Amino acid sequence: MLINMIRPTPDISMSDINSFEALIGGVLPDEYRHFLLELNGGRPEQCAIDFDFNKQGVDDYIIGDFFSLNTDAADLEGFFDILMYDIPEKTIAIASTPDGNYFLLSIKDDSSYGAVFYKDHEIEFDEDEEIFSLDLNEVPKSMCKVSNGFNSFLQKLYDPNCPDHGME
Numbered sequence: 001m002l003i004n005m006i007r008p009t010p011d012i013s014m015s016d017i018n019s020f021e022a023l024i025g026g027v028l029p030d031e032y033r034h035f036l037l038e039l040n041g042g043r044p045e046q047c048a049i050d051f052d053f054n055k056q057g058v059d060d061y062i063i064g065d066f067f068s069l070n071t072d073a074a075d076l077e078g079f080f081d082i083l084m085y086d087i088p089e090k091t092i093a094i095a096s097t098p099d100g101n102y103f104l105l106s107i108k109d110d111s112s113y114g115a116v117f118y119k120d121h122e123i124e125f126d127e128d129e130e131i132f133s134l135d136l137n138e139v140p141k142s143m144c145k146v147s148n149g150f151n152s153f154l155q156k157l158y159d160p161n162c163p164d165h166g167m168e
Contacts, residue, residue: 003154005042009068012040016069024080026090026107029114031150041068041076041095048160049153051118051146061118062160064098087119088140094150104143105150116146116153 017033047063065074079093083102087093090108102119106112123142139145147153
C-alpha cells in the first residue's frame with residue numbers, strides 16, 4: 001500500500017474489525033479490511049483527489065482524515081452512529097474533507113459493493129425519496145461515485161504540493 005500517514009493511529013486486530021462489522025450489519029471489502037489492519041486510518045500525506053462532481057462544479061478535493069477504529073477522534077463507530085440517517089443504508093463514512101464532506105464505502109450487496117462515493121453534507125439525503133442503486137443507475141443527488149473499489153480510490157490520491165502531479 002503506497003500511502004503515507006502524517007498522523008498515524010493505533011494498531012487494531014481482526015477482532016476489532018469483526019466487532020465493527022457486527023455493529024454496521026455488513027461485511028467490509030477485503031481491500032478496506034487490509035487498509036484498517038495495516039494503517040487503521042489517519043491523515044494521509046497524499047491527501048488530494050480529482051473527480052468530477054458536476055453538481056457543485058468542483059473537481060479536486062482534499063481528504064482531512066481517514067476514519068479509524070478504537071480512537072477518540074475520527075472514529076469509524078462514532079461517525080457511523082452520527083451519520084446513520086444522513087447517508088444511504090449500507091454505506092459507511094470512511095474519510096472526511098476539511099469542510100465536512102465525506103467519502104463513503106458501499107457495503108451493499110449489489111454492484112456497488114466496495115465502491116467509494118463522495119457525499120456533500122450541504123445537500124440533504126432523503127432516504128424516503130432517493131434511491132441508491134448502481135444496478136438501477138441511481139445515486140442520490142448529494143453523492144457521486146469516485147472509484148469502483150477502495151484500492152483504486154487510494155491510487156487516485158496524490159500530494160497536492162507535488163509539482164509533477166498530472167505530468168506524464
